[in-house]
Amino acid sequence: MSTAARAHGAHAYASPYVAGAGLGVVLLASYVLAGRGIGATGAFAVVAANTMNAASPAIVQSNAWLAERATGPILRDWLVVEVIGVVIGGFISAALAGRLRLGVDRGPRLGIAARVAIAALGGAVMGFGAVFARGCTSGQALTGGALLSAGSWLFVLGAFGAGYLTMFFARRAWT
Amino acid sequence: MIAPFTDSSIIVAGIVGIGFGFALERAGLGSAPKLAGQFTLTDFTVFKVMFTAIVVAMLGAFWASRLGLLDLARVYVPETFLAPQLIGGAVFGVGFALAGLCPGTSCVSAATGRGDGLAVVLGFLAGVAGTAALLPMLQSFYLSTPRGTLLLPDVLGVPYGVVVLAVAAVAGAGFAVAERIEAHAARRRA
DSSP: OOHHHHHHOOOOOOOOOHHHHHHHHHHHHHHHHHHHOSSSHHHHHHHHHHHHHHHHHHHHHOOOHHHHHHHHHGGOHHHHHHHHHHHHHHHHHHHHHHHOOOOOOTTTTOOHHHHHHHHHHHHHHHHHHHOOOOOOOIIIIIHHHHHTTTHHHHHHHHHHHHHHHHHHHOOOOOO | BBBBOOOOOOHHHHHHHHHHHHHHHHTTTHHHHHHHHTTTTSSOOHHHHHHHHHHHHHHHHHHHTTTTTOHHHHHOOOOEEHHHHHHHHHHHHHHHHHHHOOHHHHHHHHTBBBBHHHOOOOOHHHHHHHHHHHHHHHHHHHHHEESSSSSSHHHTTTHHHHHHHHHHHHHHHHHHHHHHHHHHHHHHHH
């Protein structure tokens, strides 16, 4: 726990092994109950497709990938509801631990504006990668990884390999 | 009746999501500097949470299937596209190291009040939308090297249980190494 977190009276984080085991049980329950795992990218894709469809149906209807995901209403979509659950679950956990705090988490050298800009850029780059990978850390690494999907493990290899390579150059943003 | 129950109800989605978000926040994965520590080799929480979750779900699914409680053939496995997933994964990794958050953890970060988390959420949404709009031009790469549902046991030509054991063993060895590197990093800081 950082000094800043302690100053705010926040509780210590749970053991990563305990939290990870809890996450694994949730994932297993999803396989058993719903016949599918978890995923964040799919939910963002549905929101993006439906938003674009409202703005410009012509673009969406001429694009099979978007049209397939723009069938709305988004609140009936399994992954969208699941990600709304992620927001609620994260909020509840932070509230119980005294970790709700308005602010910007960043490395010691980085100003708020620079951090927010890099965060948005990083998000956009992940968006490009996740569309081609057909998922992200949740839909590929966790869900497909635990089901031993070859493509999911290729995703893990690519993501962590490139992540370490990137940090070789981006280290000063965090340390 | 044998699982999966393929219950597509929204209630299950909501409960699974709440558990997912709760577990991520408990471990501290709503805080970008903590995730970035994975890439600066000072904090292995990402690796430990991710691989513990994978091992628990993998062993659970394997044994439930062996005991005849779960029909793994009816659990949806994402299809494999070799090149797009390796390259897409690498591009994703660049963004992950810059953002310090992945799409799921950015939702937790934003939900707990962090502006950088919200920036990642909006950036990711824009990235997905922009890439999707350009997809007709990138279709040949997007659809390249398709392998359908491809599992590691088939690739390696060994039984499913052997791969399960190997993944669990590698994860266990990885945890031991992670603990040593963390202890070393902590000593250097002190």
